[in-house]
Amino acid sequence: xxxxxxxxxxxxxxxxxxxxxxxxxxxxxxxxxxxxxxxxxxxxxxxxxxxxxxxxxxxxxxxxxxxxxxxxxxxxxxxxxxxxxxxxxxxxxxxxxxxxxxxxxxxxxxxxxxxxxxxxxxxxxxxxxxxxxxxxxxxxxxxxxxxxxxxxxxxxxxxxxxxxxxxxxxxxxxxxxxxxxxxxxxxxxxxxxxxxxxxxxxxxxxxxxxxxxxxxxxxxxxxxxxxxxxxxxxxxxxxxxxxxxxxxxxxxxxxxxxxxxxxxxxxxxxxxxxxxxxxxxxxxxxxxxxxxxxxxxxxxxxxxxxxxxxxxxxxxxxxxxxxxxxxxxxxxxxxxxxxxxxxxxxxxxxxxxxxxxxxxxxxxxxxxxxxxxxxxxxxxxxxxxxxxxxxxxxxxxxxxxxxxxxxxxxxxxxxx
Amino acid sequence: xxxxxxxxxxxxxxxxxxxxxxxxxxxxxxxxxxxxxxxxxxxxxxxxxxxxxxxxxxxxxxxxxxxxxxxxxxxxxxxxxxxxxxxxxxxxxxxxxxxxxxxxxxxxxxxxxxxxxxxxxxxxxxxxxxxxxxxxxxxxxxxxxxxxxxxxxxxxxxxxxxxxxxxxxxxxxxxxxxxxxxxxxxxxxxxxxxxxxxxxxxxxxxxxxxxxxxxxxxxxxxxxxxxxxxxxxxxxxxxxxxxxxxxxxxxxxxxxxxxxxxxxxxxxxxxxxxxxxxxxxxxxxxxxxxxxxxxxxxxxxxxxxxxxxxxxxxxxxxxxxxxxxxxxxxxxxxxxxxxxxxxxxxxxxxxxxxxxxxxxxxxxxxxxxxxxxxxxxxxxxxxxxxxxxxxxxxxxxxxxxxxxxxxxxxxxxxxx
Numbered sequence: 001x002x003x004x005x006x007x008x009x010x011x012x013x014x015x016x017x018x019x020x021x022x023x024x025x026x027x028x029x030x031x032x033x034x035x036x037x038x039x040x041x042x043x044x045x046x047x048x049x050x051x052x053x054x055x056x057x058x059x060x061x062x063x064x065x066x067x068x069x070x071x072x073x074x075x076x077x078x079x080x081x082x083x084x085x086x087x088x089x090x091x092x093x094x095x096x097x098x099x100x101x102x103x104x105x106x107x108x109x110x111x112x113x114x115x116x117x118x119x120x121x122x123x124x125x126x127x128x129x130x131x132x133x134x135x136x137x138x139x140x141x142x143x144x145x146x147x148x149x150x151x152x153x154x155x156x157x158x159x160x161x162x163x164x165x166x167x168x169x170x171x172x173x174x175x176x177x178x179x180x181x182x183x184x185x186x187x188x189x190x191x192x193x194x195x196x197x198x199x200x201x202x203x204x205x206x207x208x209x210x211x212x213x214x215x216x217x218x219x220x221x222x223x224x225x226x227x228x229x230x231x232x233x234x235x236x237x238x239x240x241x242x243x244x245x246x247x248x249x250x251x252x253x254x255x256x257x258x259x260x261x262x263x264x265x266x267x268x269x270x271x272x273x274x275x276x277x278x279x280x281x282x283x284x285x286x287x288x289x290x291x292x293x294x295x296x297x298x299x300x301x302x303x304x305x306x307x308x309x310x311x312x313x314x315x316x317x318x319x320x321x322x323x324x325x326x327x328x329x330x331x332x333x334x335x336x337x338x339x340x341x342x343x344x345x346x347x348x349x350x351x352x353x354x355x356x357x358x359x360x361x362x363x364x365x366x367x368x369x370x371x372x373x374x375x376x377x378x379x380x381x382x383x384x385x386x387x388x389x390x391x392x393x394x395x396x397x398x399x400x401x402x403x404x405x406x407x408x409x410x411x412x413x414x415x416x
Numbered sequence: 417x418x419x420x421x422x423x424x425x426x427x428x429x430x431x432x433x434x435x436x437x438x439x440x441x442x443x444x445x446x447x448x449x450x451x452x453x454x455x456x457x458x459x460x461x462x463x464x465x466x467x468x469x470x471x472x473x474x475x476x477x478x479x480x481x482x483x484x485x486x487x488x489x490x491x492x493x494x495x496x497x498x499x500x501x502x503x504x505x506x507x508x509x510x511x512x513x514x515x516x517x518x519x520x521x522x523x524x525x526x527x528x529x530x531x532x533x534x535x536x537x538x539x540x541x542x543x544x545x546x547x548x549x550x551x552x553x554x555x556x557x558x559x560x561x562x563x564x565x566x567x568x569x570x571x572x573x574x575x576x577x578x579x580x581x582x583x584x585x586x587x588x589x590x591x592x593x594x595x596x597x598x599x600x601x602x603x604x605x606x607x608x609x610x611x612x613x614x615x616x617x618x619x620x621x622x623x624x625x626x627x628x629x630x631x632x633x634x635x636x637x638x639x640x641x642x643x644x645x646x647x648x649x650x651x652x653x654x655x656x657x658x659x660x661x662x663x664x665x666x667x668x669x670x671x672x673x674x675x676x677x678x679x680x681x682x683x684x685x686x687x688x689x690x691x692x693x694x695x696x697x698x699x700x701x702x703x704x705x706x707x708x709x710x711x712x713x714x715x716x717x718x719x720x721x722x723x724x725x726x727x728x729x730x731x732x733x734x735x736x737x738x739x740x741x742x743x744x745x746x747x748x749x750x751x752x753x754x755x756x757x758x759x760x761x762x763x764x765x766x767x768x769x770x771x772x773x774x775x776x777x778x779x780x781x782x783x784x785x786x787x788x789x790x791x792x793x794x795x796x797x798x799x800x801x802x803x804x805x806x807x808x809x810x811x812x813x814x815x816x817x818x819x820x821x822x823x824x825x826x827x828x829x830x831x832x
């Protein structure tokens with residue numbers, strides 16, 4: 001949690017954290033500022049001290065809403081620095097940082113860097129800054145084990161409330177999609193039809209999803225997976241816009257919007273067969289559902305997350321499916337890991353992969369997905385079921401937004 | 417233009433460009449790949465050669481749609497590298513890059529880095545890569561003068577067609593907003609009313625804008641400025657959600673959406689007074705309009721963009737307004753520069769600031785805004801008029817999406 005940051009800094013021997021970039025769509029900056037229209041800012045958090053947010057003078061009021069101590073770049077006039085730097089903007093940028101850090105008394109120790117930003121110019125500025133401030137050691141951490149990922153791994157109740165609200169909106173939109181699809185007429189080739197009589201495409205459905213998410217006031221920056229047939233069997237395929245929506249095919253619908261301004265996410269997947277399910281689809285679904293149920297029933301407080309990945313692999317292996325336990329990078333069968341944390345990043349700690357370190361546990365405050373799946377693209381089959389759970393202070397696991405798990409969605413105007 | 421990249425590399429003495437990050441919402445990567453769901457990719461473009469796009473194995477098909485030569489990270493097995501690196505992910509990442517570059521024959525020379533990405537981990541990896549590949553020199557450029565900014569400064573006809581289409585959508589939505597507002601009932605305090613009789617807020621209007629943009633299939637990642645009263649006088653204020661929409665106040669409406677997936681933008685501003693304009697608002701508007709007209713009439717092919725910033729300042733100074741010509745960072749009067757290029761970045765070259773270098777010219781292929789304004793927040797007044805223009809091959813300047821410039825929008829159900 002956010003309150004762990006100083007302890008994490010101490011454990012990692014960091015004297016300061018520096019976060020750069022915008023306050024929106026930039027998880028570490030959003031985490032500390034709460035977002036808002038503050039662009040190209042620089043946040044400095046020294047060990048044991050409150051963060052200081054440096055921003056453009058014009059964005060001072062917006063920055064102040066963070067509740068942090070705010071200072072303006074105007075205190076360090078860039079034009080003067082540029083003259084001093086013989087018109088070298090990289091050197092001027094490094095000198096400005098040096099002045100800011102020195103002003104804060106940050107002159108020696110280890111400074112760990114974070115933030116979503118344009119890489120090239122920042123790389124040049126910080127490489128030069130390292131040379132002109134040799135008493136500071138500028139480092140970067142591997143993303144998956146970084147301080148922010150560790151802090152964000154457990155959520156406080158206000159964060160959970162926001163993710164839960166995103167879950168409500170997500171499942172409301174999923175319900176709208178289900179209603180829309182099952183209301184459609186169907187032609188003789190079992191293709192769904194739009195009101196104007198034309199055949200319904202994946203692109204049409206995605207347009208509706210985008211619209212309904214926007215109506216609910218949330219953003220969908222990573223898009224939505226709504227894939228049918230072959231594509232349903234390829235977990236990273238988002239679905240081809242021109243593919244037609246047809247009865248009796250597995251449709252993987254994975255939706256992961258976030259709060260407007262780049263805040264908290266929800267992550268949710270259902271697999272649907274419209275009208276009816278062919279035996280092969282039903283069979284695959286039942287195996288995924290059995291794993292989903294088994295994992296849900298066995299979740300234990302503080303257990304290593306990857307224990308459930310192992311359980312999942314074992315159950316699938318018994319039925320002859322390739323899994324990451326037996327294959328290096330399987331492309332059919334069970335091809336991914338069981339889940340991931342969800343927060344300001346759509347994918348964050350804890351990790352459930354078999355090689356994840358043991359620190360990735362289902363501790364109180366974790367918000368994470370359970371998403372077993374099975375994929376056979378050559379047979380035009382894919383099934384995944386995913387819910388996002390919160391590990392509550394009482395040690396119980398709670399699905400943050402309940403939604404039926406049914407495979408078959410009966411068509412209202414069609415009968416076999 | 418994109419076809420200038422090799423010439424620009426030659427001029428800057430770059431042996432290779434390396435772009436990292438996602439293909440979406442990452443201008444240099446989008447520029448070379450055309451976007452799509454390709455995440456955490458690495459693009460290598462050597463001088464005189466076609467780019468090579470390295471991607472996750474699962475995203476190979478999506479990456480192939482770029483038309484570029486695609487290779488998969490799986491060729492450089494990460495687990496083996498991690499073992500070799502004694503479980504140090506930063507070293508393993510650097511070794512993987514070394515193997516990739518070596519495989520391409522990129523072993524000496526200057527490599528310039530680009531791309532929107534998580535800074536800390538990339539900084540660590542490339543700092544280490546610099547040490548293990550000392551024959552390569554890894555550099556970053558200042559953003560405003562970088563190779564991509566220079567290449568993107570002029571657009572080819574296919575890019576202009578996409579920006580024009582964004583202009584059509586933008587002005588269509590602006591028309592929807594105007595119709596919606598002027599259809600409203602008005603209460604005795606001159607506040608607009610919603611259909612349910614409640615008072616209309618800025619937040620309500622922004623909700624409609626978001627929705628109508630989504631309906632048109634475009635994204636709005638930077639939000640919209642719709643600000644009234646005091647906030648209209650603060651160019652960076654986006655408008656407070658709870659402010660009420662009232663007659664007779666200047667409303668600055670600045671809208672700058674982009675194609676879905678982080679593509680080309682449009683940028684457009686109108687200032688409206690609903691129902692009627694008080695004399696002070698009308699007076700300010702007329703001065704801004706006079707500058708707008710004067711600049712439009714005087715645009716010359718290949719002229720330095722900043723010449724028109726100077727013209728604007730001179731015209732405003734005559735009327736006693738502070739401007740950047742006479743004041744360092746004015747907070748009232750004319751407080752910004754006249755415009756900027758528009759493309760994959762909402763703000764890009766050419767720049768019009770008085771200190772911009774002379775290379776920022778209105779050359780054929782430039783797409784840029786003209787946006788004079790005047791701001792008096794303490795008087796609750798702000799006016800800005802902005803259109804996006806294209807410098808055509810015949811040397812003429814064309815507004816890409818025409819829309820009336822009127823200040824006063826008459827209310828259909830209200831009379832003074």
